[in-house]
Every structure is written in structure tokens, then in C-alpha cells.
Amino acid sequence: MTASLMNSDRTYDVIVVGGGHAGSEAAAAAARIGARTLLITPDLARVGQMSCNPAIGGIAKGVVAREVDALGGIMGRATDAARIQFRMLNRSKGPAVWSPRAQCDRELYPIGVRKGLDEVPGLHLCEDMVTGLLMEEGRAAGVRAGAGEFRARAVVVTAGTFLRGRIHIGGDASVGAGRVGEAPSIELAEELEARGLEIARFKTGTPPRIDGRSVDFTRTERQDGDPLDFRFSSYVRENIPAQRPCWITWTGAGLREVVERNLHRSALFGGEISGRGPRYCPSIEDKIIRFPDAPRHQVFLEPEGLETTELYVNGLSTSLPADVQVEFLHTIPGLEHVEVTRVGYAIEYDYFPPHQLRHTLEVRAFPGLYFAGQINGTTGYEEAAGQGLMAGANAALRVLGRAPFVLERDEAYIGVLIDDLITKGTDEPYRLFTSRAEFRLLLRQDNTSRRLGPRAREIGLLTEMQSEALGTLEEREARVRRWFVETMIQPADVNPLLQECGSSAIRQSVRASQLLKRPEVPASGLANAGGAKFHPATDADALAAVEIEIKYEGYVRREAERAKNLRKQAEFELPQELPYEELLSLSFEAREKLARVRPSSLAQAGRIPGVSPADLQSLILEVRRWRRNPPMTAAAKK
Amino acid sequence: MTDEPSSRLPELAVDTIAALATAPGLSAIALVRMSGPEAFRVLRALTPDQDDPAPRTAALRSITKGEGGDLLDRALVTAFPRPDSYTGEDMVEISCHGGWLVPRLILDACLAMGARLAEPGEFTRRAVLHGKMDLVQAEAVLDLIEGRSKAQHDAALFQVERGLSRRIAELREQLVTVEAYLAHHIDFPEEDEGPVTVDRVVDAAAGLREALEQLLETAPEGELLREGAVTVLAGPPNSGKSSLYNALLGEERAIVTDVPGTTRDALESVISIGGFPFRLVDTAGLRDSDDRVEELGIEVARRYLDRADLVLFCVESPGDLGSAEREFLAGLADVPTILLRTKVDLAPGDRASEDPQDGDRASLANVREIVDVSVVDGTGLGRLQAILPELVYGGLVRTGASVPALTRARQSEAVRKARDQVVAFMEALDEETPVAVASALLRPAETALEELLGVISTDEILDRVFREFCIGK
Incomplete structure (x- = not known):
């Protein structure tokens, strides 16, 4: 549904600025909850664009993609409909840390996103460049765009890398852009800065892309996907496209020599770029300098799509000039005669240090204004989508006068992500890892719909169809669970499996759940041996969940116990007006940090770097004292 | 997070405290000290028309009650500007x-000029709040002040100088390394160097467990350093306990302190033997009834033997051990005991060299040494004083003061918890629990060590991963 610019009624409940992964989810979530929503982006043809690597998922990020889906979002379905290579990472390390990852067709993915947007009633799209915000009495009141003003009671800004974006291809060429060929957003950045928001700069980069027809694949290693009938979406079964392999090759001494000789021409090392980049996604210049002893680095050649021969050269992100990129590519086995279709580049952009936000992603200083995605200092489509969904939902809930929607750290990686941003901030583009979560065993990819589906249904994020699908899933999972608890398995049926797993044989019938407690015995094998009729694809999540929760019951219980304790701390609210500067029994560092972050609960205070357990103890006493007599305390110490 | 100019940081309120740092009473000199933002202003008010002293340099000043006030004293003042105080x-x-x-x-x-009387320990507390020392150091400051033996002094000073804190910080580092390997193993399965192997994780965890065990082994002796080893003199009446008590005290009279209020019926003194503290308890006067066994077994045992670290059991030489004495000794279970044959100066011949009969062994299982003593001619006292430290503080005697030792229950509890978690982690791996699952056991270990130091936890695990491994496609 596209808004007519001739429409005299330009008033909405929620306006979303930007149509990337954050913007799309924000707009769809706001509209699903029931807010009249407008999404404005400079180029509607580029909604849901994959600016960098055409892949969704990976460690922790794959779980986020599934969480977005479980909350009724678009990302999971769009990925299923576009995935041309699928792998379940960490398969050998137990289902607790399985991470789905999909290579996507760069053309199909945005089509899926657009389809997801178009299906949502009450969501309007508009192509325009937003140049400013309308503010009334310190609250967001709409946006100013090329075609005039649009009014709304909440505005979600998802500007990505477009805020004063600047692209560097080598040390000499730099140009203002949000992506190659797309204009940056300068006025909006300037206005937000002028309104007093703290602003900072990050950098990131992309590698070159090449023509697959010029690659000698015989000199590379083929990497096929896992032949699994896996879906990111719990609710919708999209048709999966044909599958393509990736290819692996390695850099060597030749590339090192070329990079070292041309280092002075790199924008990253020539001093043109001031912003900080992500350590987990270093440029090839970084890798060569920081790890001088590493003889080689892996290079993944990833297909950009079904209908194109273009390949994405993952691992060679760079800001060296185009001629150097060609030269170093030619040193790599298989790429000796490769033709470059698009050169790699580095991009610098503004972001707003996220301690300025609330857990709803609302800007503290300006009620009704929300930020989501790279503007908050994150990287990654999944991180952006998760924030977008939460910001859009909260914008809508605010306008509709309903309670905010916040996910805790034991509920979702999205909760970890947002709490990390607000509580700890980030000094490099933030991406999720499982190591960032305290409750890794609870936050799995197999239980996203069970974790988040019911809450999504409750606040109206699920369509009727998704709600029904959730109901079916819940039934199926209960059935699988019941089977393991109730079924007695006969020795003759299961002993061959036990022998195969190196597990001791049984003499009389044993309950399936009892056998499942043996670390070496897999759930799927038991189900087969016991004659259960489970569907390998649709019951895969339930099987994985039951396996973990029965096999590692003690661990899961302990983690849940810890989560419960943390919840208690989370229930200890800290008054927003608490005068941290005057709380003499806290360490100086803690007082500074607490005054800056202004945590909402004791649990959040405890996660702020610089706040020690002893400070928390003191804080409890100070809060109690303050509650007894707030104005006196403040006045007496002046 | 970006660096904020410090001007944007909030003003932190703090007041100025003052206290007498030396004990009140007759002495040649005393020390008054102040700390806080107003300290220099208060000093100026007390020394009107005189120059500010140069930082960290003692200067003679006339101290008055303030402008135009009476002269109180001529004193040496030293100013220590922050943060080097x-x-x-x-x-x-x-x-x-x-x-x-x-x-x-x-x-x-000082108080009249705006300072506030400091609460006990407040100067050290402020040092902790400003990050000048951690909790272990702060506790050790107290130990250093209260120290009554050379060994306790050595241990306290070692802790004040961050010796123990450094060791605990090193252990935490080792733990973070294990967690970094795990993080790499789980979060970065497709990197250049390939996944970190489980063996590497196990090796690192085993080294950590070993180090934690070693530190933990110092706890029993280390904790005795602060209170002194409870050493109970027991035995039949008239066996020479009180004489021995006085003799042992007399040797060290100069540094003996009576500890009041801790006991009611017995005499108790802290005494330094060979530089190590002993809390010597004389149970004389407890047993005047006819039923000696009951007196021995009930009264004394109940009050002191439960918490005795060592028993000095006195029998008169050459008297044989009676059945009551044997029963008593057997009832001591595993409390190390020294059998003292007293009054050897009165005994004929050289019974001193005779050992109890083989048949006596069972009831003497916990008797570590047999010493013949005489307080009259000093026989055996030297030997006893050599044996005592070795028997109670053997580990510390051998390692000396340069090795970190745990001296408080708070410390050993934290290290024990960390050790238990690491052991559980290794057992889980042994049972082929996936590392991703077993890793849940390590966080409590890290928390325990962090709480011990009172330091701040940060996202060090990922930092370590990025430092040590080349990450990223």
C-alpha cells in the first residue's frame, strides 16, 4: 500500500524513517499492533537491501533471526524464500549452540521483505528523503521531507550508515554516500546533533565482488550446504530455492607482499578514517598488520544469487584502491585471472552512543523518538531487525497508550543486545555472540517460538494465521515431550542404536526419557527406535528442545535458577531521580557511571562496567534511605 | 562508549573527614589527619598567614584555632595532594x-573549620572507593595494625603490597583464558586457525585447577595466623601445666597480649613462638572433683578441645599414663597432640628416651611428639618451641612469607567455590557433556574471584579472543 502524496491527510500514529532491516521490521511491527504507520525511505526499490554480505544468521545472529520471526517479523520468512545455501553451524557441539546460517539470493531477499510489508494492513510506504524532525514541546511530532511535512505521535529513525556516510576506496578517493551510489543523509544528522544528542563515528567495510566466470574453481575447495529441510520461520513454510555451494580458498605470501607494499594507500591506515571498526570483521589490511605470523587467511567465495555469476569475496574487506584490490586478488589460488565487478570499500558514518536510549529504544531526551539499527552503533542485519521490531512495537504501544514491551536478558538475544547497548554502550560496531549472553542454554534457536510466541500473540504482533501456527507448534511439542516421558522402549528395539552410540545395552524396557539422559544417545535415534512418528522437519525444533531439556536438565535448571535470581534484582527498581552524585557510600567510578546510565533496576546497575558487587550492596541501602526521605537527603548534603 | 570530556561528568559530592590517627594517651607525638576536598582549606584556616607546605614535604607550622585564635601547638604538617595520597x-x-x-x-x-569526625576505618574505606586498594588489601591493613606475630605481620604486609591480590587476579586471568577458549570454540567455528580443540580447553582448566588447589592449601594455616592457633594445655591436676604456661609466656613476655573476654574459666594468652602466633589456653582450676575422667572429658573438651588446633597434654614424669589419661587422649580424635612429660628434673634416671609401649600406640594415635620438659632447669623448652611452629604452621614455615596465603575465611570460601566449579566443569567434560553446556559452570567461579577482590567485571572474554586469534571473514 503506497501513500498518495496528494492525500491531504498526512497524519499517522507512527512514522518510520528508513527501509532497511530495522526500518522494515519497525514499520511492520507498529502496523501489526494497530498503529497507522508510514515508512519513508529515499528509494522504495531498495527496501530490505543486503548492503554487505548476502547472508542471514550465523552464531547467535541465526537465533536472532528466528526470534524476530517468532515475534511475527519478516526476516525469517524472507530468508527462507531467498536462501540458496544453508548450514547449521556448531552442529558437532550439541544442540544448545546450534546456529542456522543462510546464504541468500541478493535479489530474492528484498522481494520477500517487500512482500512482508505489503501484507500488513495499515502500513503505508512513501519514497522521500527525510531532512528533519518535527518536535513539539520536546516530543516527536513528525518529520520534514522533500514533499513537505508528515505528522505522527512517534517517529522511529533507522538511518543505517546514511548519517553523514562517507565511502573510502583507497586513500585518495572518498565520497559522501550511505551506500555506493546512494546519497547520505546530512541534514538529519546535523539536526539531531544540534538538538543536543551525543554523536560519534564508526567505520565498517565491504570486500570486492568478482565475476564467477573468471574463477578457476578447481583450485578452490567446494563447501556445500547441509541437506536439511530447515526453516527460519516457525509459522510459515516458504518454498526454498535451489541450493548453491560456496567455495573456499586461502591468501598467502603474495597477498601479504601486495598489501604491505601498498599500505600507505589504504584509507584505513593512511589516516583518512577516524572512526573505530569492528574487531571481528577486520579489513585484510588489519589482519596482515595485527597477525604478522599468520601464514594465510581463509577466503570464502559466496554466491550473490541464483541468476548471477557474481561472487562475494568474504574475508577480504578492504579500503585499498581498486588497482591494489585487483593485484592482491590475483595472488590467490583460483583467482589468478579474476575480474572484479565491484570494488570493496570502507564506510564511515555517524551513530548515537546508545546510553542515550531507554530499553524501549526511545531517546531519553525526546519522548516519542525512537532509534533502531546501525544508528545505535550495531552492525548486522539481524541486530538491526531485532531492534527495529522492538522500536516499532514500542512506538505503536506508546501511541496507543499501552504498556511498553521489553525483553529481558534471559528471554531473548534481542534482550541481551538492547540491554548491552544501553547499559554498557559499545566502542566498536556491536554484534552479538553467544558469549555475551549469561543464559546461553535458555536462548537457543530451537525454542524461539515457545520463548517469544505467547508474548507476541498477547501484544498483537502475530497475525491470526501466525497465532494458529503457534498453537499447532505448541501441541506438536507437547506431543513429542509426552512421548519421551511416557514411552517404554524395549531392549530389542534400542540396543542396536545404543551399541552404535557406544552406550551400554539395556536388559529390560526403559523409559525413553531415561535413555535420553545418556549424553551419547541422540533424541532422533531414540524416536526412530521407539517407533515414534515425528516429522523430521516440522518436529525438529521440538526434538532438539526435548533433547537439551532432558539430557542437560541439571544445567538448564541451574541456569533458570540464576535467571530467576537476576529477575529479583531486576524487580528492585532504581528511582530515575536518584542523586547518584551524592551517594557517598558508592565508589567514585560507580557514581559517575550510574549517573550517566541511570539504570532502571539493580540488575541493570550490576551490569554497568565499573559498578562492583560492593557498590550494589551500598546502592540497596542508599535507595532505601533515599526512599524514606528523598528531599531531606538531597538538601542536607548540598 | 566514546570518551566524554571530564567536564561533562557530574560533580561528585564528598565531605572532608578528620581523626586522630594515633592512640589517645601519653605519648611524645600524635598524628591528626584529614582527607577530602576541604582538607587544604581547613589546614590554611589553622595556619593563618603561613605558606602552604610543599606537597609531601613536612613543614613546621604554628597551629591555631583559626584567624586570631590561640596557639595550640607547633607541629609538623604534610600535605598530600590527590590522587597521590x-x-x-x-x-x-x-x-x-x-x-x-x-x-x-x-x-x-579541624572539626570547627568544617571537617567531620571520621568513622572507624573510613580513611581506608575511601582508599577502596577511589580504587587505591582492593578489598583484600584493605582487610590486610587491619591485620597489619592488629598483628601480634612476625608471621602475621609478614602475611599482612604481603597482602597490603598486593601480593595476594595479584595472585588472585592471575587466577582470574587464567579463568578468563579458559572462557576465551570456550568463546572461540563456540562463537568462531570457521576461523583461519580452525576451532580451538577441547583438549586445549581441558589443559587450560587443569592448570587453573592446580593453581587454585595450591592456593587453597595455604588456607588452614593462613587463617590461624590472624587468630593464633588455639593451643590447649591439658592434663591431670598438678601435672605442671600452669608452670609451663608461665614459662612459655615468660620467654616472650615483651610481646604477649592478654585477650580479655574471650574465655571465662581459663587463662588465655596470645604468644609468638618462632614468629608464629599461638593462643595458649591454660585449663588449670577446672578439675578439682574426684571424677577426673569426667572432668577431663567433659569440661575441658567441651569448652576448648572443639576448637583446639593443638593439645599439649601434660603428665608428670615418670608417672605412667593411667587409663583415664589414655581414654582422654583417644577421645581427642584428630587434634594433633604433644605429650609432655613434665618435671623431668625430679625424675631419676633417663626415662626421657623411653617411648611408650607398643600396646599404647592405639590410644596415642594423635600424639605427634613426646617431649620431656622441666621448667626448673629449662629442659626441653627449646625443643618444644621448635616443634610448635613446625607442627601447626609447617607449610608456611617451609614456603616463607613470599608465597601468597589465604588468611581469612572470606578468601578461602571464594577460592574454594572457584575450585569446586572448575572441578565440576572438568568432570562434566569428562562425561562428554558438550563444552557449550559445561561452560555454564565457569561463570560462578569468575564471580567468586571478582567478589573477593571487589573489582569490576568487564567483557574481557571477547577482548581476549580478539587479541589472541585472527577473527573475521
């Missing part, structure tokens, strides 16, 4: 004449 704040030390009056008058003048 004990508390990390501006500090002033005034070394004045001692006695009941002068220090009190100067302190009152």
Missing part, C-alpha cells in the same frame, strides 16, 4: 605533641 583525596597530616590534650584540641579545631 593514601585515600586518593587531598590529605593533611599534622604531627603534633602527644598526650591527652594537644591532639584533641587540634582535632576539635
Whole structure:
């Protein structure tokens, strides 16, 4: 549904600025909850664009993609409909840390996103460049765009890398852009800065892309996907496209020599770029300098799509000039005669240090204004989508006068992500890892719909169809669970499996759940041996969940116990007006940090770097004292 | 997070404290000290028309009650500008004449000028709040002040100098390394160097467990250092306990302190033997009834033997051990005991070299040494004084003061918890629990060590991964 610019009624409940992964989810979530929503982006043809690597998922990020889906979002379905290579990472390390990852067709993915947007009633799209915000009495009141003003009671800004974006291809060429060929957003950045928001700069980069027809694949290693009938979406079964392999090759001494000789021409090392980049996604210049002893680095050649021969050269992100990129590519086995279709580049952009936000992603200083995605200092489509969904939902809930929607750290990686941003901030583009979560065993990819589906249904994020699908899933999972608890398995049926797993044989019938407690015995094998009729694809999540929760019951219980304790701390609210500067029994560092972050609960205070357990103890006493007599305390110490 | 200019940081409120740092009473000099943002202003008010002293340099000043006030004393003042002071704040030390009056008058003048009387321990507490020392160091400051033996002094000083803190920080580092390997194993399965192997994780965890065990082994002796090993003199009446008590005390009279109020019926003194503290308990006067066994077994055992670290059981030489004595000794279970044959100066011949009969062995299982003593001619006292430290503090005697030792229950509890978690982690791996699952056991270990130091936890695990491995496609 596209808004007519001739429409005299330009008033909405929620306006979303930007149509990337954050913007799309924000707009769809706001509209699903029931807010009249407008999404404005400079180029509607580029909604849901994959600016960098055409892949969704990976460690922790794959779980986020599934969480977005479980909350009724678009990302999971769009990925299923576009995935041309699928792998379940960490398969050998137990289902607790399985991470789905999909290579996507760069053309199909945005089509899926657009389809997801178009299906949502009450969501309007508009192509325009937003140049400013309308503010009334310190609250967001709409946006100013090329075609005039649009009014709304909440505005979600998802500007990505477009805020004063600047692209560097080598040390000499730099140009203002949000992506190659797309204009940056300068006025909006300037206005937000002028309104007093703290602003900072990050950098990131992309590698070159090449023509697959010029690659000698015989000199590379083929990497096929896992032949699994896996879906990111719990609710919708999209048709999966044909599958393509990736290819692996390695850099060597030749590339090192070329990079070292041309280092002075790199924008990253020539001093043109001031912003900080992500350590987990270093440029090839970084890798060569920081790890001088590493003889080689892996290079993944990833297909950009079904209908194109273009390949994405993952691992060679760079800001060296185009001629150097060609030269170093030619040193790599298989790429000796490769033709470059698009050169790699580095991009610098503004972001707003996220301690300025609330857990709803609302800007503290300006009620009704929300930020989501790279503007908050994150990287990654999944991180952006998760924030977008939460910001859009909260914008809508605010306008509709309903309670905010916040996910805790034991509920979702999205909760970890947002709490990390607000509580700890980030000094490099933030991406999720499982190591960032305290409750890794609870936050799995197999239980996203069970974790988040019911809450999504409750606040109206699920369509009727998704709600029904959730109901079916819940039934199926209960059935699988019941089977393991109730079924007695006969020795003759299961002993061959036990022998195969190196597990001791049984003499009389044993309950399936009892056998499942043996670390070496897999759930799927038991189900087969016991004659259960489970569907390998649709019951895969339930099987994985039951396996973990029965096999590692003690661990899961302990983690849940810890989560419960943390919840208690989370229930200890800290008054927003608490005068941290005057709380003499806290360490100086803690007082500074607490005054800056202004945590909402004791649990959040405890996660702020610089706040020690002893400070928390003191804080409890100070809060109690303050509650007894707030104005006196403040006045007496002046 | 970006660096904010410090001007944007909030003003942190803090007041200025003052206290008498030396014990009140007759003495040649005394020390009044102040800490806080107003300390220098208060000093100026007390020394009107005189120059500010140069930082960290003692200067003679006339101290008055303030502008136009009476002269209180001529004293040495030293100013320590922050942050290079004990508390990390501006500090002033005034070394004045001692006695009941002068220090009190100067302190009152400080308070009148705006300082507040410090609470006990508040100077050290501020040092912790400013990050000048961690909790282990702060506790050790107290131990250093209260120390009554050379060994305790050595251990306290070692802790004040961060010796133990460094060791615990190293252990935490090792733990973070294990967690970094795990993080790499789980979060970065497709990197250049390939996944970190489980063996590497196990090796690192085994090294950590070993180190934690070693530190933990120092705890029993280390904790005795602070209170002194409870050493109970027991035995039949008239067996020479009190004489021995006095003899042992007399040797060290100069540094013996009576500990009041801790016991009611027995005499108890802390005494330093060979530099190690012993809490010597004389149970004389407890057993005047006819039923000696009951007196021995019930009264004494109930009160002291439960917490005895060592028993000195006295029997008169050459008297044989009676059945009551044997029963008593057997009932001591595993409390190390020294059998003292007293009054050897009265005994004929050289019974000293005779050992109990083989048949006696069972009831003497916990008797570690047999020593013949005489307080009259000093026989055996030297030997006893050599044996005592070795028997109770053997580990510390051998390692000396340069090795970190745990001296508080708080410390050993934290290290024990960390050790238990690491052991559980390794057992889980042994049972082929996936590392991703077993890793849940390590966080509590890290928390335990962090709480011990009172330091701040940060996202060090990922930092370590990025430092040590080349990450990223």
C-alpha cells in the first residue's frame, strides 16, 4: 500500500524513517499492533537491501533471526524464500549452540521483505528523503521531507550508515554516500546533533565482488550446504530455492607482499578514517598488520544469487584502491585471472552512543523518538531487525497508550543486545555472540517460538494465521515431550542404536526419557527406535528442545535458577531521580557511571562496567534511605 | 562508549573527614589527619598567614584555632595532594605533641573549620572507593595494625603490597583464558586457525585447577595466623601445666597480649613462638572433683578441645599414663597432640628416651611428639618451641612469607567455590557433556574471584579472543 502524496491527510500514529532491516521490521511491527504507520525511505526499490554480505544468521545472529520471526517479523520468512545455501553451524557441539546460517539470493531477499510489508494492513510506504524532525514541546511530532511535512505521535529513525556516510576506496578517493551510489543523509544528522544528542563515528567495510566466470574453481575447495529441510520461520513454510555451494580458498605470501607494499594507500591506515571498526570483521589490511605470523587467511567465495555469476569475496574487506584490490586478488589460488565487478570499500558514518536510549529504544531526551539499527552503533542485519521490531512495537504501544514491551536478558538475544547497548554502550560496531549472553542454554534457536510466541500473540504482533501456527507448534511439542516421558522402549528395539552410540545395552524396557539422559544417545535415534512418528522437519525444533531439556536438565535448571535470581534484582527498581552524585557510600567510578546510565533496576546497575558487587550492596541501602526521605537527603548534603 | 570530556561528568559530592590517627594517651607525638576536598582549606584556616607546605614535604607550622585564635601547638604538617595520597583525596597530616590534650584540641579545631569526625576505618574505606586498594588489601591493613606475630605481620604486609591480590587476579586471568577458549570454540567455528580443540580447553582448566588447589592449601594455616592457633594445655591436676604456661609466656613476655573476654574459666594468652602466633589456653582450676575422667572429658573438651588446633597434654614424669589419661587422649580424635612429660628434673634416671609401649600406640594415635620438659632447669623448652611452629604452621614455615596465603575465611570460601566449579566443569567434560553446556559452570567461579577482590567485571572474554586469534571473514 503506497501513500498518495496528494492525500491531504498526512497524519499517522507512527512514522518510520528508513527501509532497511530495522526500518522494515519497525514499520511492520507498529502496523501489526494497530498503529497507522508510514515508512519513508529515499528509494522504495531498495527496501530490505543486503548492503554487505548476502547472508542471514550465523552464531547467535541465526537465533536472532528466528526470534524476530517468532515475534511475527519478516526476516525469517524472507530468508527462507531467498536462501540458496544453508548450514547449521556448531552442529558437532550439541544442540544448545546450534546456529542456522543462510546464504541468500541478493535479489530474492528484498522481494520477500517487500512482500512482508505489503501484507500488513495499515502500513503505508512513501519514497522521500527525510531532512528533519518535527518536535513539539520536546516530543516527536513528525518529520520534514522533500514533499513537505508528515505528522505522527512517534517517529522511529533507522538511518543505517546514511548519517553523514562517507565511502573510502583507497586513500585518495572518498565520497559522501550511505551506500555506493546512494546519497547520505546530512541534514538529519546535523539536526539531531544540534538538538543536543551525543554523536560519534564508526567505520565498517565491504570486500570486492568478482565475476564467477573468471574463477578457476578447481583450485578452490567446494563447501556445500547441509541437506536439511530447515526453516527460519516457525509459522510459515516458504518454498526454498535451489541450493548453491560456496567455495573456499586461502591468501598467502603474495597477498601479504601486495598489501604491505601498498599500505600507505589504504584509507584505513593512511589516516583518512577516524572512526573505530569492528574487531571481528577486520579489513585484510588489519589482519596482515595485527597477525604478522599468520601464514594465510581463509577466503570464502559466496554466491550473490541464483541468476548471477557474481561472487562475494568474504574475508577480504578492504579500503585499498581498486588497482591494489585487483593485484592482491590475483595472488590467490583460483583467482589468478579474476575480474572484479565491484570494488570493496570502507564506510564511515555517524551513530548515537546508545546510553542515550531507554530499553524501549526511545531517546531519553525526546519522548516519542525512537532509534533502531546501525544508528545505535550495531552492525548486522539481524541486530538491526531485532531492534527495529522492538522500536516499532514500542512506538505503536506508546501511541496507543499501552504498556511498553521489553525483553529481558534471559528471554531473548534481542534482550541481551538492547540491554548491552544501553547499559554498557559499545566502542566498536556491536554484534552479538553467544558469549555475551549469561543464559546461553535458555536462548537457543530451537525454542524461539515457545520463548517469544505467547508474548507476541498477547501484544498483537502475530497475525491470526501466525497465532494458529503457534498453537499447532505448541501441541506438536507437547506431543513429542509426552512421548519421551511416557514411552517404554524395549531392549530389542534400542540396543542396536545404543551399541552404535557406544552406550551400554539395556536388559529390560526403559523409559525413553531415561535413555535420553545418556549424553551419547541422540533424541532422533531414540524416536526412530521407539517407533515414534515425528516429522523430521516440522518436529525438529521440538526434538532438539526435548533433547537439551532432558539430557542437560541439571544445567538448564541451574541456569533458570540464576535467571530467576537476576529477575529479583531486576524487580528492585532504581528511582530515575536518584542523586547518584551524592551517594557517598558508592565508589567514585560507580557514581559517575550510574549517573550517566541511570539504570532502571539493580540488575541493570550490576551490569554497568565499573559498578562492583560492593557498590550494589551500598546502592540497596542508599535507595532505601533515599526512599524514606528523598528531599531531606538531597538538601542536607548540598 | 566514546570518551566524554571530564567536564561533562557530574560533580561528585564528598565531605572532608578528620581523626586522630594515633592512640589517645601519653605519648611524645600524635598524628591528626584529614582527607577530602576541604582538607587544604581547613589546614590554611589553622595556619593563618603561613605558606602552604610543599606537597609531601613536612613543614613546621604554628597551629591555631583559626584567624586570631590561640596557639595550640607547633607541629609538623604534610600535605598530600590527590590522587597521590593514601585515600586518593587531598590529605593533611599534622604531627603534633602527644598526650591527652594537644591532639584533641587540634582535632576539635579541624572539626570547627568544617571537617567531620571520621568513622572507624573510613580513611581506608575511601582508599577502596577511589580504587587505591582492593578489598583484600584493605582487610590486610587491619591485620597489619592488629598483628601480634612476625608471621602475621609478614602475611599482612604481603597482602597490603598486593601480593595476594595479584595472585588472585592471575587466577582470574587464567579463568578468563579458559572462557576465551570456550568463546572461540563456540562463537568462531570457521576461523583461519580452525576451532580451538577441547583438549586445549581441558589443559587450560587443569592448570587453573592446580593453581587454585595450591592456593587453597595455604588456607588452614593462613587463617590461624590472624587468630593464633588455639593451643590447649591439658592434663591431670598438678601435672605442671600452669608452670609451663608461665614459662612459655615468660620467654616472650615483651610481646604477649592478654585477650580479655574471650574465655571465662581459663587463662588465655596470645604468644609468638618462632614468629608464629599461638593462643595458649591454660585449663588449670577446672578439675578439682574426684571424677577426673569426667572432668577431663567433659569440661575441658567441651569448652576448648572443639576448637583446639593443638593439645599439649601434660603428665608428670615418670608417672605412667593411667587409663583415664589414655581414654582422654583417644577421645581427642584428630587434634594433633604433644605429650609432655613434665618435671623431668625430679625424675631419676633417663626415662626421657623411653617411648611408650607398643600396646599404647592405639590410644596415642594423635600424639605427634613426646617431649620431656622441666621448667626448673629449662629442659626441653627449646625443643618444644621448635616443634610448635613446625607442627601447626609447617607449610608456611617451609614456603616463607613470599608465597601468597589465604588468611581469612572470606578468601578461602571464594577460592574454594572457584575450585569446586572448575572441578565440576572438568568432570562434566569428562562425561562428554558438550563444552557449550559445561561452560555454564565457569561463570560462578569468575564471580567468586571478582567478589573477593571487589573489582569490576568487564567483557574481557571477547577482548581476549580478539587479541589472541585472527577473527573475521
